[in-house]
Amino acid sequence: MKREKSEALFEKAKKYFPGGVNSPVRAFRSVGGTPLFIQKGKGSHIWDADGNEFIDYCGSWGPLILGHANDKVNDAIKKTVENGCTFGAPTALENELAELILNNNKYIQKIRFVSSGTEAVMSAIRLARGYTQRNKILKFEGCYHGHSDSLLVKAGSGLVTFGNTSSAGVPESFVNETIVVSLNNEDAVKQAFAEFKDQIACVIIEPIPANNGLLLQRKEYLQFLRNICTENKTLLFFDEVINGFRIGFEGAAGYYGIQPDIITYGKIIGGGLPVGMYGASAEIMAHISPEGNVYQAGTLSGNPVAMAAGIAQLTECLKPNFYTELERKTKFLIDSIYQTSKIQNSKFKIFSVGSIFWIAFTDAEFVRSAEEIDADSMKYFRILHKELLDRGIYLGPSGYEVGFVCEAHTEADLIRTAIAFGEALEIVMK
Ligand SMILES: *Cc1c(COP(=O)(O)O)cnc(C)c1O
Numbered sequence: 001m002k003r004e005k006s007e008a009l010f011e012k013a014k015k016y017f018p019g020g021v022n023s024p025v026r027a028f029r030s031v032g033g034t035p036l037f038i039q040k041g042k043g044s045h046i047w048d049a050d051g052n053e054f055i056d057y058c059g060s061w062g063p064l065i066l067g068h069a070n071d072k073v074n075d076a077i078k079k080t081v082e083n084g085c086t087f088g089a090p091t092a093l094e095n096e097l098a099e100l101i102l103n104n105n106k107y108i109q110k111i112r113f114v115s116s117g118t119e120a121v122m123s124a125i126r127l128a129r130g131y132t133q134r135n136k137i138l139k140f141e142g143c144y145h146g147h148s149d150s151l152l153v154k155a156g157s158g159l160v161t162f163g164n165t166s167s168a169g170v171p172e173s174f175v176n177e178t179i180v181v182s183l184n185n186e187d188a189v190k191q192a193f194a195e196f197k198d199q200i201a202c203v204i205i206e207p208i209p210a211n212n213g214l215l216l217q218r219k220e221y222l223q224f225l226r227n228i229c230t231e232n233k234t235l236l237f238f239d240e241v242i243n244g245f246r247i248g249f250e251g252a253a254g255y256y257g258i259q260p261d262i263i264t265y266g267k268i269i270g271g272g273l274p275v276g277m278y279g280a281s282a283e284i285m286a287h288i289s290p291e292g293n294v295y296q297a298g299t300l301s302g303n304p305v306a307m308a309a310g311i312a313q314l315t316e317c318l319k320p321n322f323y324t325e326l327e328r329k330t331k332f333l334i335d336s337i338y339q340t341s342k343i344q345n346s347k348f349k350i351f352s353v354g355s356i357f358w359i360a361f362t363d364a365e366f367v368r369s370a371e372e373i374d375a376d377s378m379k380y381f382r383i384l385h386k387e388l389l390d391r392g393i394y395l396g397p398s399g400y401e402v403g404f405v406c407e408a409h410t411e412a413d414l415i416r417t418a419i420a421f422g423e424a425l426e427i428v429m430k
Contacts, residue, residue: 001390005049009037025061030378030398031385041068043408046394054394055413057403061396062242062267065326065355066316067408073271076312080305088299093307100314101269101277107253108263108279112288113302117241117266118146120276121204123296124262125150127278128202128235130294131287136196138179138189138203138234139163142370144211145204145239155180155370183215184368186224193232202235202262203228207252208243210402213373214351214358216366219256226258235284241266241276245314246404247354248323255354268317271309274300316407326355329414330405333357336418341425347377348425355405359384359395373400380428387424393417 014020021027021035028035036048044067046056056068066073080093098111114120125137125148139145141155153163153175163175179196181188183205193200203225209215229236237260244251244265253260261284266276279285289295300306316322334350334357341348351358351367360367361377381399388395393416395403405414 001052002050003034003036006037007034009049010034025396025398025401028397030400031382033386033389035397036389036394043067043069044406044410044413052392054389054392055409055417056394057405057417058394058396058401059404059406060272061401062246062404063270063272065246065268065404065406066271066313067406070271070313070316070408072316073309073312076271076308077273077305080308083304085305086300086303091302091304091307093304093311094302097269097307097310097314100311100318101265101279104318105250105254107250107259109282110285111277111279112285112296113307114276114278114296114298115274115300115303115306116146116276117239117264118148118276119298120241120264120266120278121145121151121239122148124237124264124278124280125202125204126296127280127284127287127294128237128262130292131284132201132233132235134199134201134234135177136179136199136201137177138181138192138200140183140205140209141180142183142212142215142373143204143206143209143239145206146241149174150178151204153178153180155182182369182371183209184217184221186221189225189228193228193234198232200232200234202237204237204239206242207238207240207256207258207260208247208353208356210242210356210358212370212400213360213367214353214356214402215368215370216351216353217368219258222256222258226260229261235261237262237264239264242402243354243356245269245317246356249314249317268313269310270306271311271313273303273306273309275303275306275310322407323354326405326407329409329411330355330357332411333405333409333414333417336414337421340418340422342422348429356402357405358402359399383428384424387427388420391420391424393420393424 019027145151149170152167154166163178163180179192240251245268262280264278269275287294347361349360361380378399
């Protein structure tokens with residue numbers, strides 16, 4: 001497989017961008033080698049600058065639930081762009097996307113559109129603080145909520161810790177307002193509430209943590225969080241940027257039947273264009289400017305072209321059986337991989353929910369917290385990733401990342417993928 005053009009483009013890119021990329025995971029640092037420069041995509045396939053073709057399971061890290069260059073999404077974009085890209089004034093398209101979401105989601109009443117997942121979470125944290133008039137937030141180790149300052153923290157060594165910054169440039173004083181605890185640990189949360197009584201504005205969680213492995217939580221645990229938040233007048237914040245519209249139209253709230261106080265969406269909501277959103281009850285949302293005193297704004301918020309792409313994509317997601325079919329395909333892929341790889345070694349696992357899957361090399365039956373992930377096992381993923389690339393299968397370039405099955409994946413794609421896995425795993429296990 002030729003990589004010359006990608007290599008040349010990467011050399012050039014390194015002159016312009018730190019590490020040659022505009023977002024760090026693209027740099028292939030954790031799997032080694034040169035990132036592929038992608039030229040085009042159609043359906044479930046992508047082509048790189050050297051003309052190599054791949055079956056794609058990265059899906060731009062989640063947004064492309066219909067696959068690449070979906071005709072309906074593209075038509076909507078083209079039609080809308082004819083009338084101009086942005087006005088800085090309201091358009092009917094914002095109402096249309098909001099209606100589509102709110103008419104099919106009983107967990108939120110009012111929303112605000114923004115332009116990324118990071119922005120959605122950052123703004124909603126401000127809302128939680130403004131609404132509760134409390135400063136501290138509680139987050140879980142292994143949950144990613146974008147790169148805003150107070151959320152770029154990792155756990156210290158105790159049961160309940162203030163975060164340590166996981167990035168230079170984030171003042172200690174900022175992260176002192178962020179409490180970090182382990183996932184799947186009730187005692188840690190209870191201790192945090194005891195220690196910081198009446199100070200915690202919100203508990204923020206990825207209800208389906210999918211940015212550091214797929215750390216599926218027990219429903220009882222999420223219900224426990226709901227209860228302890230209610231008892232303490234703390235807001236429960238579901239960051240559903242990655243799983244929203246992915247495992248069902250009502251995301252994790254609908255999947256578990258748990259009512260959070262604030263929800264954020266991103267990724268799929270924009271049909272491949274930059275859209276994020278936060279939503280809550282009308283009463284909580286009334287605190288947002290211009291109705292309330294929590295300020296938040298955006299020049300390109302509710303951008304008409306992005307709204308049109310979102311409308312087109314979410315309309316497809318609402319088709320009958322859309323999600324059951326995606327889940328069926330994902331199960332078929334996983335079963336086929338287990339079959340073709342004839343794995344005797346119980347260490348190879350694929351965890352999944354809906355159309356999200358995660359490849360792990362572990363003996364554990366469940367992995368529910370970040371500490372349970374064995375960093376050393378990533379050496380197997382590195383080999384697997386390379387061998388799969390060589391066989392025309394594109395996974396996100398990190399063993400901590402999940403993969404996605406999209407509507408465009410065909411049975412032939414899935415079978416081809418399973419065969420490639422069988423061959424690649426044989427090499428990994430050597
Ligand atoms: C991707 C993601 C974000 C950040 O979204 P961006 O659009 O990359 O800023 C935040 N939270 C979760 C759960 C995500 O998966």
